[in-house]
Amino acid sequence: MKFTLHIWRQANAQSKGDLERHEIDGISEDMSFLEMLDLLNENLIADGKDAITFDSDCREGICGACSLAINGRPHGPGKGCTTCQVRMRSFKDGDEIWVEPFRNAAFPIVKDLMVDRSSLDRIIQSGGFINVHSGPKPEPNSIPVSHLVAEEAMDASACIGCGACVAACPNGAGMLFSSAKISHLGLLPQGQPERHSRVLNMVHQMEDEGMGACTNHAECQDACPKEISIAFISRMNRDYVKASLIEPDKRRGTLSNQ
């Protein structure tokens, strides 16, 4: 197969970027999209040019490192799959393809197609955890968890932290990502003690990162490679309202920031 590629090139966060045109030939349909870029890079290097910088690691859809917008869509054409899982058989021979980084104010460009998604880590830092030390713990079967609850928690926890939801959202909201973590932990019995402080802290951190608010476009759910449901956003909103009403900091004792 043969393709014409328009690829975003940008030297660093400060400089201005632009699309660069490349032709590539001899691509087999079983090849993955990133393998095609690997091959393009080998050709560029041989021609004495600088290779295109992009993130990837596991190449099987689980680490969340890969992050391209292909023809304007985060993670490209497939449904429920990451950029690294896109195969060239999803394109037609001779297609023109546009390859850009995830675009969002919360994700500054590092170089070419590589972006800085540390904002997502900071959201987790603000409360996306259960506060326990390493050491002896209660016997897990002493706290039964219904099969269905465990499965729903797992649906939420399947998020790979790729940021496609933020990149796809017209408001640049981090709702799907945050609600997935808040729901995963909030569904399980172990997550109850910090349930309120968690949702308040994480929502406030999202705002601090300059991410927008949700206005129900559902683009996030559509772009999400793990098909995380926007039902988790409603769940988060309910938890948020409840937590705000309870106002833990006005109570005796400490519930937050332990």
Next chain:
Amino acid sequence: MNLDARIPDGPLEDKWSNYLEHAKLVGPNNRRKYDIIVVGTGLAGAAAASSLAAQGYKVKTFCFQDSPRRAHSIAAQGGINAAKNYREDGDSTYRLFYDTQKGGDFRAREANVYRLAQLSTNIIDQAVSQGVPFAREYGGMLANRSFGGVLVSRTFYCRGQTGQQLLLGAYQALEKEINTGNLEMHPRTELLDVVVIDGRARGIIIRDLVTGEIRSHSADAVVLATGGYVSTYFHSTNAVNSNCTAIWRAHRRGAGFANPCMVQIHPTCIPSTADFQCKLTLMSESLRNDGRVWVPRKKGDDRHPRDIPEEDRYYYLEERYPSYGNLVPRDVASRNAKYVCDDGYSVLGDKARAVYLDFAEAINREGRKTISERYGNLFDMYEDITAESPFDGPMRIYPALHYAMGGLWVDYSLMTNIPGLYAIGEANFSDHGANRLGASSLMQCLADGYFVLPQTIGDYLHDIYMDKVDPDHPEFKNHEDQVRGDIARMMSIKGTRTPLSIHRELGELMWDNCGMARTAEGLKKALAGIEELQEAYRTDLLIPGRADGPNQVLEKAGRVADYLELGHLMCRDALERDESCGCHFREEHQTEDGEVLRNDKKFQNVSVWEWKGEDQPEKLHKEELVLEALPPMTRSYK
């Protein structure tokens, strides 16, 4: 080279508690005076760093990805073992110890393996309290599945994403410590050297992968949790950036490298068919619970597999190993797939080598829904890659490089032979001998990280109280200059060969000669081939761009230099170990029916290699293994 494993006294069951009772401690108020560097944020590194920070030590962690959550551990699929005996099927600490030692073909240290079995149950408790959503039965109790090489059901799992969920638990603990200010995280940085001053590990030299800066970080102890090295083979199930640089550079600074030739080949991976394929995708071993492995009895039978009647199918594992059947250990399953393909039974004809893994019977027995719940994401992954659904016909699978049992030599406390330098997780050699059982790596990484290292490191730190070295020490400057010099040299060659092309060629040499079956002749050929590649690297390497910003080709070039040296050592180690054991199969040493033939008299030991300098051959040392609780026996899965 001092290879005293410092195994505590007493009977096997009491060694760990004896150790803890006698280990020196650092008091809570003093811990903040110690700096500890943890390189790597996979299961082992994230677990260790978060535990140490929670204890009050000042911890700095490093990883080359943009976030600690992306470490290669995230890809582990099938599960994690623990001797909980929830099924009442005869499991116990001893049984897990027994299975691990037997699975490893009696080439691991008993005391370590027993401790691992003891700690296994705590890991599940810890993970559940962190919110890891393990699969539950309808009554709310934890569910289990079976893995190869054992006769009990002791594997805990989160669908096909167990590694992801366990890593997220550890990652969240790590992020929590960043929040409390005890831990400093440095993503997008790569360790390029380890600094040893007056015989103690004192810090590291890193390259900032965004700015290209070379910087020093000093500490009282350095922990390497940088994962395994099978990416030396180019094609493997590991993430494309997994590499051996950290442990190899530590080795060049004096850390012993143990059993480098011991690498595992996983039997169930999607075979390589596309040109320019960069990695091989694993299909979890848990699939062998319900999948049956077979090839047509007639060579080149090109009927659709569903049209081939039972009597024309050769279920070779079930026939050859009636008691373990499809659940024989990985080395046995891999080797048998190779044999049937060597004999011309590949189900991909001339295109590639593969055998069938068939779920038809399980789907009939348990229904599509149950099987889909159990393996859904694995089936999807298979279909994404091959455009074929495992519901419509069997998967086609073939073995691929997967895991490194070898690694840096460590003693019972997980310290290398360099005082103050520790290695945990896949980066060390310690617990799996010559072959690792499925679902045992996650267990070892987390045991090392949550429960062993945090309790052994105090014993060392106690002795160096306030004996500080900072990055202004001239040795740091020296090391930095060397690293800068190396980079400048690589950049200036401006030849014609990309690091990727050299890596690919190395991988072929290694797979052909140091893979599933090895011979003295093949290994010698590989050694010569690698030396030629090293020459090509020195004289004809091509790296585009600049070193003062992101440059992924430069990163790759540094890693390839290390793969070349390590690959060479692996072949030498495989040559010197003139026996077969576990995954190390020397064709010269096999039983009449093609099984592994050990030589316990000569090789009941760990081979530990010492770096002697650029132009000197490495020196081989041995740690003899004392196997008392479970004397070696012939490993049979028939």
